[in-house]
Amino acid sequence: MALSIPAQSGREVIPILDFGSQFAQLIARRVRETGVYSELVRPDISPEEILAMSPKGVILSGGPASVYDVGAPKPHAELFETLFAHNIPVLGICYGMQLGAELLGGKVMPGKSREFGAARLHVTSQDALVKGLPTDTTVWMSHGDQVTDLPADWVALATTPTCPYAAARHTTKPFYGVQFHPEVTHTPRGEILFHNFLYDICHCTKNWTMGNFVDVAIAKVRAQVAKYGKDAKVICGLSGGVDSSVTAALLHKAIGDQLVCIFVDNGLLRKGERELVEKTFRDVFKINLVVSDATDPFLSGLVGVIDPQQKRKIIGKEFIEAFKRESAAIPGAHFLAQGTLYPDVIESGHGHAGTSANIKLHHNVGGLPEQLGFELVEPLRELFKDEVRALGEVLGLPEHIVWRHPFPGPGLAVRIIGEITPARLSLLRDADEIVLEELIAANLYRSTSQVFAVLLPIGTVGVMGDARTYDSVVAIRAVESKDFMTADWARLPFNVLATMSSRIVNEVKGVSRVVYDISTKPPATIEWE
DSSP: OOOOOOGGGOOOEEEEEOOSOTTHHHHHHHHHHTTOEEEEEOTTOOHHHHHHTOOSOEEEOOOSSOTTSTTOOOOOTTHHHHHHHTTOOEEEETHHHHHHHHHTTOEEEEEEEEEEEEEEEEEOOOOTTTTTOOSEEEEEEEEEEEEEEOOTTEEEEEEETTEEEEEEEESSSSEEEESSOTTSTTSTTHHHHHHIIIIIISOOOOOOOHHHHHHHHHHHHHHHHHTTOTTOEEEEEOOSSHHHHHHHHHHHHHHGGGEEEEEEEOSOOOTTHHHHHIIIIIIISOOOEEEEEOHHHHHHHTTTOOOHHHHHHHHHHHHHHHHHHHHTTSTTEEEEEOOOOHHHHHHTTOOTTSOOOOOOOOTTTTTOOSOOSSEEEOTTTTOOHHHHHHHHHHTTOOHHHHTOOOOOTTGGGGTBOSOOOHHHHHHHHHHHHHHHHHHHHTTOTTTOSEEEEEEEEEEEEEEETTEEEEEEEEEEEEEEOSSSSSBEEOOOOHHHHHHHHHHHHHHSTTEEEEEEEOOOBTTSOSSOO
């Protein structure tokens, strides 16, 4: 669960009932961006628990189920009655709207036309929820069901060509619903709708900042560690990326010398990665850093493995084993800290509802064995990448750490499609280094979110000099994203791509072709595996 904020703290809270949507945490992020604290809670939370949070409003997320399915997640039977009795507004999004309509007397059925992707919204009302939206605007739809019969005492606020009730509200009770997803960036004016709900309907006052998060997170970490006494140690998995670096900085601020960082060299790192981490954290920041050379067990465990989920499980297992080996020499090591972010959690199917689709396993989520041997400390678990960067700035981390592009925990293993071998790792390292060198030289590093090379499991015919070649293919992946839950492919200048391609083919032996990935997320993921 997210951090629980006691009512007496004076902090405004918007609980979000998570019905299993891949976008559930995006809702929380949009609310926080607007200056109000939001917290994901389980879908069947009791009315008493909700009221104890002193909520200014409640949001119901989307979800993969149909409201008429047996076993579909539903709110507590008395939740709506309790909220309405206390005049607490409710906003239902997609599945959340359908739930409200069904429970309040309407009918939900499969739509005549499924809507997935951009749709044209026509606003038919000047209601507070849709105030400020253009009469015609673009929204993002992702649903097969829709409200077919609006309950009594409801009024439609907006339509699309195939959805007559794209937005609606109850006329006497504070329930509002939208069939589209205002939380995703593909709904360009979604922030207007959230602003309207939070400030014009819920009457919030904008008192949430990243500084608030630091205070709450530090207090939570201290309370968690204190139960084992002052000699208890927290082992932090440090990779040198922004997530683990911010985790380490936050933990160091909270518990000081009780923190010990461990860097695992798994043999799947980028060129010069180990040396950079040692210099930065051991020599510059003076953090107690232990380096574990685990190249052999990682690579030997991956021999012959092609399935990406199996790769992640193997890497996750070795990751934990390496920590166990190193932590055995650290007295009082009770905790393992990780820089897990919410996109890792939700894509691994570990949402609050327990109903999220499993997109892919992450080495520090899905790959963890049931019996870890440590108690987990994951202070960033409810944050998105941009929030982590903002937190890093608040904590005083240097710019080159805060704005470093993400690198996956499984390393190059998920950027090599097919079997992992030393030769293929070496080839990809060289290609990836060229991509990043040219990106930085073109002053495009900060304007892109993630850029890297991928080695494909195919060969293609080429000509070098007068000779025929049949060598590997490297793909370049470059994306722009605010939250890494959705992303668009970056329009890198052709001359930059041409230089990258020319250098890779000429300088990396064994590559005869370079291609550019122009897929968005969704439907693709950012990483290829």
